[in-house]
Amino acid sequence: MAELIDDRWKDDALVTSSEENIGETSGISLNDAFAFLDPIGRLMLLARNVAGPVVFTTSFGLEDQALTHLIIQAGIDCRFATLDTGRLFPETHAVWADTEQRYGIQVQAFHPRSGALEALVRENGINGFYHSTDARHACCAVRKIEPLGRALRGAAAWLTGLRADQSGNRQALNFVSFDTERRLLKVNPLFDWSRERVAELVADEGIPYNTLHDKGFLSIGCAPCTRAVAPGEPERAGRWWWEQDQTRECGLHLTPDGRLVRAGQHA
Ligand code: SF4
Numbered sequence: 001m002a003e004l005i006d007d008r009w010k011d012d013a014l015v016t017s018s019e020e021n022i023g024e025t026s027g028i029s030l031n032d033a034f035a036f037l038d039p040i041g042r043l044m045l046l047a048r049n050v051a052g053p054v055v056f057t058t059s060f061g062l063e064d065q066a067l068t069h070l071i072i073q074a075g076i077d078c079r080f081a082t083l084d085t086g087r088l089f090p091e092t093h094a095v096w097a098d099t100e101q102r103y104g105i106q107v108q109a110f111h112p113r114s115g116a117l118e119a120l121v122r123e124n125g126i127n128g129f130y131h132s133t134d135a136r137h138a139c140c141a142v143r144k145i146e147p148l149g150r151a152l153r154g155a156a157a158w159l160t161g162l163r164a165d166q167s168g169n170r171q172a173l174n175f176v177s178f179d180t181e182r183r184l185l186k187v188n189p190l191f192d193w194s195r196e197r198v199a200e201l202v203a204d205e206g207i208p209y210n211t212l213h214d215k216g217f218l219s220i221g222c223a224p225c226t227r228a229v230a231p232g233e234p235e236r237a238g239r240w241w242w243e244q245d246q247t248r249e250c251g252l253h254l255t256p257d258g259r260l261v262r263a264g265q266h267a
Pocket of ligand 1: 085087136137139141143144221222
């Protein structure tokens, strides 16, 4: 089924690295095609049509582990990258090593620039992110956003493990959008999957996962900014829990003015 639809869309030039061809007015979009495909079919469709490198930025969370597995199964050409912020849990480093061994891949690490990091710590303190939202954003900018830019340099497509039901904000996204700032396609092949479905795949396939998930951590980022959540709490309630703002994101998935952008929407 996936292959049939994949072939049906293949020659329609629906994907290039241009904003025009992924806009809502393009008639045929990747979003339309993705709705009929499973994640492997989506990955194959993307790889066969995108004009340039595909990069997957993984944080080794449950969705990212499932997506790594599916990328390997799909056999597509993809670069794996991660943002090693310097504040990750030891458990995250452990699953990183397990993943490389299991799949025979190398996940390229992007670290903060040393000069910027030294200035940040000098000005705000080692845990300055607790003191204000601005300080937290400044830390994420140095430890995540700038390295992300380097990780995506030259990429035509950016794969992520985002799902719609991770938070109310993320429901405004879609399978594919054009990132006008980075000039690439942002692709979320698991966008319509539930957490339960992801967990089922991880269990069924014996995919390595972060053991913090067994201790109530649903969404896992930097150690000082992540905590376990109680049963029934929203998935991302354990991230930056001391902040009141309900649109808490680290900035990786926001436009420069702080918005999440839905497919075809031009920032
Ligand atoms: S999540 Fe916390 S420690 Fe990590 S970059 Fe953001 S503010 Fe800094």
